[in-house]
Amino acid sequence: MQPHIKVDHVSKSFGKKEVLKDVSLTVKGSEIFGLLGPSGAGKTTLVKMMAGIESPSTGRITVLGTVMPDLNTMGRIGFMAQSDALYGELSAYENLDFFASVYGLPKKKRQERIEKVLELVNLTEDRKKIVNQFSGGMKRRLSLAAVLLHEPDILILDEPTVGIDPVLRQAVWEELHQWSQRGTTIVVTTHVMDEAEKCDSLGMLRDGRLIAMGAPDQLKEASSSATLEEAFLYYGGARQ
């Protein structure tokens, strides 16, 4: 199958600082692709470029066959940023209503989808509450709900489960698997190893370089390590 996301020799510099160095990777359709790496490795920078809000300094990124950024393709992507981007003065429902309208959903469809996603993230009871009064986890869940409204073909989630309790985290991952089975392509960043295990495919980032790519089991096997953590250290060390 043609890859849904293709990152082609991408480098990114902010001023003199090069934060991504010649990264190439592909994400296949309807798989869960995990980007694993320590803080500052460049995960956020990379997924922002996939979502079309940053542009690579060199190289290019293709999503669903078009070079990013592309407004049509962006309409088929759901991007959830690392920090919650919500309007604090508005209620949960009003926030979702706004984002749904931005994606051009007609009124009836909008209401239907909002009910659906609220239920999914378990916020139906709190829909009328002002977001400023939400807990951190509730905001995270609402951010997640907001990217699902327009039923995107591609989900790009930057550390979606930070601040979410273990029970809900479990539920979120179950949902992710269900969506990917139904054909949604999902890119998730994380620095938690047990979450990385749940991905179909992994890319390991360190200091802006892609140090390894493959299925979790494959990566462990090839580096003859018992855990992903060991594998990460192995690939990281082998570079130097």
Add this chain to the structure above:
Amino acid sequence: MRVRAIVIRIIRQFFRDKRTLALMIVAPMFILLLLHLVFNGEDYIPVIGVGDVPEQIEDQLADTGAKTDRMTEPEAYTAMDHQEIDAFITMNGMTPSVILEGSDPTANRAVMQALQQAFENMKPSERSVRPDVTYLYGAEDLSLFDNFGPVLIGFFIFFFVFIISGVSFLRERTGGTLERLLATPLRRWEIVTGYVLGFGIFTTFQASIISWFAIKVLGIMMAGSFGYVLLITFLLAMTALTLGTLLSAFANNELQMMQFIPLVVIPQIFFSGLFNLDTMAEWLRSISVIMPLTYGADALREVMIRGKGWSFIDHDIYILLAFSLFFMILNVYALKKHRRL
């Protein structure tokens, strides 16, 4: 449709933040009221030194309520230097001659009023000679509340719209919601237009209430049509809105946004006709052509004081429109920094 989504969201946010909404409307009214009280207070009673003039002139002056005081010319100059009297009247041959102390516009006006009344009350035969008036300190008859009221209305609307729109756009950027918007298929111009329309509704509302308050409640002079005043204040607000959102791109937090006040907003008040610029160097005076308030204030004065109509304000209107459009386009362009498309 997507623009409408932004408009609705801004309206909802406004109603949640009632304090800001109130600030936008109540604060300018409050300041105008204070100025009104300061400048249109109790009638000022002038003290006029009287030199070698016929008895009936002094009597007539006293009848207008002014205080009079006989003195010689040298005494009068000393008294004026100590601000003990506001003016001195004496005879210069057959013509009465008046010297005004000149530094306080309120006093100047009171003296002139007293003189006018005094001379009008005289018998026609005595009235033939009008006094000639000179200013000791060369000051003109400075404008009062009526005169600079239109400038102030324009200024306050500009000031508050600039700050509120700038800060709310800044929040959108620092809070990450701008990035979130740019991750959607929204076009840059749609974001800018949404902002202009959403805020436009509030600024229209604000401009109407403040103009109404100044004219109807404070009784500021209003010779022209209220509709023109609304049009001018609305356009001035639009310019402030688009300039505020544009400059917010160069601020990293609310405090930095406030730093634009002395740089961008306050200088405009000096150039907008509140102060006489005749003594200023030519090149310095010409700075005012890039200041939106110059045009807004000029148009407001034409309408409110001189009662002029469209043909006297049309160029101001077009320039304000051009400013708004220009800033909007720059806004669309500035968003490029965040997303190439």
